[in-house]
Amino acid sequence: MYRFEEYDLIIDARCEREYAEDHIPGAINLPVVNDDEYAEVGTLHRTDKMQAYLIGVEYSLKNIARHLESVIAKRSRRDRILVYCFRGGKRSRLWFDALDTIGYKVQRLPGGWKGYRRWVNEQLETYPREFSYVVLSGPTGCGKTRLLYQLETEGAQVLDLEAIAAHRGSVIGAIPGVPQPTQKYFDSLLLHVLSRFSSERTVWVEAESKKIGDVQLPPALLETMHSKGALLQVSAPMAERVRLWREDYAHFESDPDALVERLAYLRSLVGGKEFDLWRGLAGSRKIPELFERLMIAHYDPSYSRSMKRNYQMLTDVPRIELHDLRPAALNNCARNLISRFG
Known part of the structure; x- marks a missing residue:
């Protein structure tokens, strides 16, 4: 069973729409890209992957910088942080790199929300x-x-x-x-x-x-x-x-x-x-x-x-x-x- 209580802060890096559908209880939503940006990058990705990633990273760095100033700067540097996105891929990696560079004890959730969701379903079948x-x-x-x-x-x-x-x-x-x-x-x-x-x-x-x-x-x-x-x-x-x-x-x-x-x-x-x-x-x-x-x-x-x-x-x-x-x-x-x- 996951031990989410071991973390002082859990960051959901997905967009607002994904967070509203489901998230780890207690997690806060600090999107790497918001709903509109996510849709824009996804649409562009179908025709030009490189340009989509370029725009996506640009949005991500701006958003993460804003979250660092408004939320993370107020946290203790001794905090243990968990970050996740949909599959444990690029969005959580961007957050991980920023927090790890600062010096926080940070981990990424293996498999992201999708893995977490599979675990929830399995647990509710027996627990x-x-x-x-x-x-x-x-x-x-x-x-x-x-x-x-x-x-x-x-x-x-x-x-x-x-x-x-x-x-x-x-x-x-x-x-x-x-x-x-x-x-x-x-x-x-x-x-x-x-x-x-x-x-x-x-x-x-x-x-x-x-x-x-x-x-x-x-x-x-x-x-x-x-x-x-x-x-x-x-x-x-x-x-x-x-x-x-x-x-x-x-x-x-x-x-x-x-x-x-x-x-x-x-x-x-x-x-x-x-x-x-x-x-x-x-x-x-x-x-x-x-x-x-x-x-x-x-x-x-x-x-x-x-x-x-x-x-x-x-x-x-x-x-x-x-x-x-x-x-x-x-x-x-x-x-x-x-x-x-x-």
């Missing part, structure tokens, strides 16, 4: 199976995610998949103003989190489906959670669940019509009468009643079907009753769970 999971299940709004946060606060190893995915996990789960990572960067972030865990300690995680928004979970993780994870059933009173929804989905409380329109694809599933009831509650701004009805008529039955489909054992599952979803109450529950399950 998630090395851990023992406690899986928090329960209907939407019952406080599973908040309980995970309190477990982490109390020192538990928590794998918050929805936080990594920047999504709450349903068709209405997008977080306003927060884009999801690409699939590749989600994979990188997930492996980064797992690599910091100890296989000798329990990993706490929330039950999830195959996808969280637009990103997919690795099969090895899902299969291990489904077949070997210790399952806990979390529940909370409906009044608390509605209060949680009103806090977490405040943007829909101010625009309930948008919420109902987002769920329009469910009309054929729940029936026209039920969907018209949702629309009526939204139109009359009866928000608590709308949220409760959505959970009773759709989310709770849907979650129940998903659990029966994905988990082998649903009988004799320990139940965790959360009567109060405020942090202080969940904090006490988290301590008790850690003492019981590790």
Whole structure:
């Protein structure tokens, strides 16, 4: 496994577009050539390689000089630096030569990002199976995610998949103003989190489906959670669940019509009468009643079907009753769970 934590600075020498798609977590983007320059050099390379390299190096020296002044000059000369580009070729070599000449302890990543990406895929095929999971299940709004946060606060190893995915996990789960990572960067972030865990300690995680928004979970993780994870059933009173929804989905409380329109694809599933009831509650701004009805008529039955489909054992599952979803109450529950399950 790569030991990226051994470096004080990791430089991604690729252009901005490549960096945005995926990069080593913690790496900073100091492009040798930017998006437009990269496209220009690539186009010219098809007809005149020598001229393309001439222009590319010219751009590179100017850009590296600017990065040296704005970023590198502020670093300690004792810093260990790792630099990479797409395949570990010319762009990282230009950075390496500059930093090595100055006197930094610098290394290039063998195989570059392409090699790193291959390694991520290989790791995610097996590495998630090395851990023992406690899986928090329960209907939407019952406080599973908040309980995970309190477990982490109390020192538990928590794998918050929805936080990594920047999504709450349903068709209405997008977080306003927060884009999801690409699939590749989600994979990188997930492996980064797992690599910091100890296989000798329990990993706490929330039950999830195959996808969280637009990103997919690795099969090895899902299969291990489904077949070997210790399952806990979390529940909370409906009044608390509605209060949680009103806090977490405040943007829909101010625009309930948008919420109902987002769920329009469910009309054929729940029936026209039920969907018209949702629309009526939204139109009359009866928000608590709308949220409760959505959970009773759709989310709770849907979650129940998903659990029966994905988990082998649903009988004799320990139940965790959360009567109060405020942090202080969940904090006490988290301590008790850690003492019981590790």
